Amino acid sequence: MSAYLSVIRLRFINGLQYRTAAIAGLSTQLFFGLIFIMVFVAFYSGTAKTLPMSLSEVVTYVWLQQIFLSLIMLWARDNEIFGLITGGNIAYELCRPVQLYGFWSAKLLAQRLANVVLRCLPITAVVFLLPQPYRMSLPQSWTSFILFLISLLLGLLVVVAISMLIYISVFWTMSPTGSIMMIAVASELLAGMIIPIPLMPEWLQKITFILPFRWTVDFPFRVYSGHIPPAEALWGILIQLFWIAVLAGFGMWCLRTALRKVVIQGG
Amino acid sequence: MTLYFKYLLILFKSQMQYRTSFWLLSFGQFFIPFSVFAGLYFMFERFGDLKGWTFYEVALCYGIVHMAFAISECFVRGFDAFSSLIVNGEFDRLLVRPRGTIVQVLGSKFEFTRFGRMLQGLVILFWALINLPVSWSLVKVITLVLMIAGGVIIFAGIYMLGATLCFWTVQGLEVVNVFTDGGREMAQYPLNIYAKWVTQFFTFIIPFGFVSYMPLMFILDRADGHPVLYMLMPFASVLFLLPCIAIWSIGVRHYRSTGS
Numbered sequence: 001m002s003a004y005l006s007v008i009r010l011r012f013i014n015g016l017q018y019r020t021a022a023i024a025g026l027s028t029q030l031f032f033g034l035i036f037i038m039v040f041v042a043f044y045s046g047t048a049k050t051l052p053m054s055l056s057e058v059v060t061y062v063w064l065q066q067i068f069l070s071l072i073m074l075w076a077r078d079n080e081i082f083g084l085i086t087g088g089n090i091a092y093e094l095c096r097p098v099q100l101y102g103f104w105s106a107k108l109l110a111q112r113l114a115n116v117v118l119r120c121l122p123i124t125a126v127v128f129l130l131p132q133p134y135r136m137s138l139p140q141s142w143t144s145f146i147l148f149l150i151s152l153l154l155g156l157l158v159v160v161a162i163s164m165l166i167y168i169s170v171f172w173t174m175s176p177t178g179s180i181m182m183i184a185v186a187s188e189l190l191a192g193m194i195i196p197i198p199l200m201p202e203w204l205q206k207i208t209f210i211l212p213f214r215w216t217v218d219f220p221f222r223v224y225s226g227h228i229p230p231a232e233a234l235w236g237i238l239i240q241l242f243w244i245a246v247l248a249g250f251g252m253w254c255l256r257t258a259l260r261k262v263v264i265q266g267g
Numbered sequence: 268m269t270l271y272f273k274y275l276l277i278l279f280k281s282q283m284q285y286r287t288s289f290w291l292l293s294f295g296q297f298f299i300p301f302s303v304f305a306g307l308y309f310m311f312e313r314f315g316d317l318k319g320w321t322f323y324e325v326a327l328c329y330g331i332v333h334m335a336f337a338i339s340e341c342f343v344r345g346f347d348a349f350s351s352l353i354v355n356g357e358f359d360r361l362l363v364r365p366r367g368t369i370v371q372v373l374g375s376k377f378e379f380t381r382f383g384r385m386l387q388g389l390v391i392l393f394w395a396l397i398n399l400p401v402s403w404s405l406v407k408v409i410t411l412v413l414m415i416a417g418g419v420i421i422f423a424g425i426y427m428l429g430a431t432l433c434f435w436t437v438q439g440l441e442v443v444n445v446f447t448d449g450g451r452e453m454a455q456y457p458l459n460i461y462a463k464w465v466t467q468f469f470t471f472i473i474p475f476g477f478v479s480y481m482p483l484m485f486i487l488d489r490a491d492g493h494p495v496l497y498m499l500m501p502f503a504s505v506l507f508l509l510p511c512i513a514i515w516s517i518g519v520r521h522y523r524s525t526g527s
């Protein structure tokens with residue numbers, strides 16, 4: 001276990017080196033958040049219908065999305081691992097006395113955490129001070145907030161488990177482009193990154209409920225605003241645990257199969 | 268100009284050496300902005316309209332902006348990827364050649380896989396056009412073409428500004444994305460739905476308003492005024508490009524090689 005922890009620590013320190021990039025990213029995220037909210041405000045102002053989500057809930061959703069962007073977006077990929085697989089350096093990785101699945105997962109986890117730690121505090125401070133209707137609201141209650149933290153972390157594990165599957169698929173395809181693009185496009189929509197899931201048409205919502213993606217973005221953010229009440233959130237957390245077990249189990253099995261027949265080209 | 272086309276041809280040939288990769292990437296580019304458009308579609312399905320704009324009207328706006336963005340990403344990529352020229356010292360080589368820097372930087376890189384994205388913009392554009400009850404005239408067709416061209420010029424100007432910054436910072440800056448990606452995200456909706464400061468900034472500083480919003484009003488018969496006036500509005504983008512070129516040449520004079 002301590003081996004994995006030190007991988008996390010090393011990666012974390014590595015990620016903290018890019019401070020200027022983080023500040024630049026900050027202004028970009030603020031700007032994008034504002035633009036998205038303005039679009040939602042315009043949509044909401046012109047309608048008299050009753051909607052499944054209130055405007056302030058949507059605003060909070062957008063800001064959480066921007067704050068935790070690097071934690072939850074699926075298409076942030078570590079080209080290093082791709083390089084290892086396609087370049088043959090995987091041989092060194094196999095010599096290490098740690099289990100590969102855990103090792104890589106720890107790497108991915110740490111990278112995402114480091115990115116978010118740098119960015120989340122300043123942007124959070126700013127979005128709580130913005131004028132209405134752009135201001136982010138506080139969590140509905142302490143219970144919601146704690147459940148939000150738990151579900152966010154579990155969501156992170158789901159993301160890592162899904163991205164591990166993408167990396168492992170490279171053992172067969174040898175090129176990361178095609179498969180990843182398709183998954184990235186589909187998952188972004190199905191996770192609720194583009195628009196919140198309650199605003200989608202019924203049929204699409206049904207699709208999102210049977211896939212793992214919505215547990216990474218949509219679920220934790222709606223727990224925060226209380227749109228998903230705490231009692232329901234507890235059930236959701238159980239489902240998250242179920243998905244983590246399934247995805248990680250499948251990933252480990254795939255990796256074992258891949259490694260059994262991997263051929264390392266010399267050189 | 269002939270030099271530019273020679274660059275274009277050579278790089279196209281070299282990219283075509285990896286044919287499968289080229290098609291796969293183009294295919295991917297076709298689908299990447301697709302989820303964004305799907306989101307837009309679902310929003311209209313849920314809300315009905317957007318401050319009086321219908322779905323197809325916004326789709327037309329979206330198609331125009333995305334076409335312009337894809338074309339600029341394809342042909343002005345040299346400026347977008349300029350920081351790499353500075354970092355590895357390639358720019359020194361460009362300076363000793365007896366040709367202008369702008370043509371050479373433009374010719375240093377093209378991203379032909381963006382054709383996929385362009386195609387998507389085109390498909391949506393036509394889909395919107397078929398479903399819109401617009402009475403067409405020659406002036407309107409010219410306006411539409413000029414809108415796309417104007418959009419390309421604006422994006423090109425932004426890329427140049429971003430590249431010029433590299434003379435001082437060496438590294439590319441993510442902030443530039445606010446104006447390229449951010450400009451694209453924003454201009455895909457009609458500008459009047461935004462807060463006033465955004466609208467003003469993107470009309471008078473970066474003239475997206477003159478290129479997309481106002482001519483769009485004319486095409487959709489929402490504006491009164493002389494048609495030719497609206498037709499010529501996209502030329503505001505040239506007014507934006509000129510200072511960008513001026514700043515670029517100042518930057519070139521300040522250039523100090525990284526020595527690598």
